[in-house]
Amino acid sequence: MHADLSRLTFRPERHYSAVIAQQGRVQLDADTNEQTAIQLHQARTFAADLIGRHGGPKDAVGFRIEYVGGMHDLDTLYIHGGRYYVDGILCDAYRPAPGTPVQADQADAEEQDDTAEPLTHWTYWDQPDGYRNPEKPGDRLPSPAQSPFVVYLQVWERAVFAAEEPALREVALGTAMPDTAARVKVVWQVLPLSLAALDIEETDPSKEVVRAAFDQWARRRSAASARLAARSERPDHADEDPCLVKPDARYRGPENQLYRVEVHEGGEAKDATFKWSRENGSVVFPVDELDGTWVQLASLGHDDKLDLDVGDFVEFTDTAYSSRLEALPLLRVEELDLPGRRVRLSAEPEPGVGRLPHLNPFLRRWDHHEGPKRKGRTSVLRDGAVKVEEGEWLPLEDGVEVYLAKGGTYRTGDHWIIPARTATGSVEWPTDPARRPLLQGAVGIARHFAPLALVKGEYGAVDLRLAFGPLASSIPAADEATLAAEEQARREEEAAEADPSGGRSQTTAVAEAAAEGDE
Secondary structure (H helix, E strand, C coil): CCCCCCCCCCCHHHCCCCCCCCCCCCCCHHHHHHHHHHHHHHHHHHHHHHHCCEEEECCCECCCEEEECCCCCCCEEEEECCEEEECCEEEECCCCCCCCCCCCCHHHHHHCCCCCCCCCEEECCCCCCCCCCCCCHHHCCCCCCCCCEEEEEEEEEEEECCCCCHHHCCHHHCCCCCCCCCEEEEEEEEEEEECHHHCCCCCCCCHHHHHHHHHHHHHHHHCCCCEEEEEECCCHHHHHCCCCCCCCCCCCCCCCEEEEEEECCCEECCCCEEEEECECCCCEEEEEEEECCEEEECCCCCCHHHCCCCCCEEEEECHHHHHHCCCCCCEEEEEEECCCCEEEECCCCCCCCCCCHHHCCEEEEECCCCCCEECCEECCEECCEEECCCCCEEEEECCEEEEECCCCEECCCCEEEEEEECCCCEECCCECCCCCECCEECCECCCEEEEEEEECHHHCEEECCCEECCCCCCCCCCCHHHHHHHHHHHHHHHHHHHCCCCCCCHHHHHHHHHHHHHC
């Protein structure tokens, strides 16, 4: 996730159960974040083991789907409230009730329509993280009159920071201070899927057939095949004076970095592109206004390291497109007006992006320029991003190199994190005993899926959700013999307390006599 981090240290295969703070030590963000990751991993694994891949509580199961034909308007879905778990992740579909404003006078109070009932469901078009656009044909629902379609739940997580959510910033710290902690948000999206995409040829498949086909589809979508390795290589110019730390050799200079290599345009290698940042993609600038190619920024960076410069590539985006996981063309900074906090970009941003203030538009800086250079050859950029080249080491900067394995399939948003440290002059990356870098799958984005309904239009929707009941139940009553024995034991205890001389109860005496007769 995009955030100003030192590194990510959580590794589930190490089986750590807690982070132990020690007195007198430096506190690092990585330790606190690992503790959070450990707890999330434990809680979600426990929930998934009990519930299964997905399911909701029987009395509050959410995401019931109701198809509503548009007639002369657009078709839509009603997404009813409740809770649902997907791979142990809680998804909440309850719609918050609108607040009631204070009325200035009696006339305002009379104008308010108290008879209107607050909505208790979302629709396909206004779901909180879906950001579906009726103007985009690809966003519209399929026609169930032609063929039934499946409605499913896609779940993933992304970082939210103060540039996107101003309420996260503590105003008492002032504008000169940087923001504090970011947040991780669970994003759920209700989306349609054709039966053809599930390789189902039947026109009226059963629940079991749809669920089995969906599970196979979800496994294919969840498993990304792209793998990357990283290493640090000493730059040629560093041999001029091996005792001197070059100021531009970042891996040996005064700055530690957390490199992020992120897939920009997904697909096969020939079509895919990537971008990279030495600050984990955390350098962002909130946007106040867009006027053609000029962008008015709400604030600039706090120092040269976190600021913009001519030639930088930026991503002009907002909350909607961050949630849609769609690649937008990266734009080049052509001109800076620092006193006016304005930036002129190489082209006007895509229509429909960043024009609505409530979607919190922002610029995100990326640190590649003309593409990786090697042996006099410069890679060509496509829409401002670096073309994927598999099977060879690609230099980023200052000796940091990455290698993409052949035959990979790439998904927009998938990324790798590479810590570079001045103390070692190297990058932190797993290696084999011969110190050869190991190929690793992306650390994110982890996508999770669950089927919700098979929509048949006027014939309704077949519910594909699963439900579970509470584990706790009332304690069953004991049988009559056990109850009689317990009552007898209670009477003997009371009799013993009433006879301090140690007299035996009649029952005890009878039992002892019977035992002597057997002898």
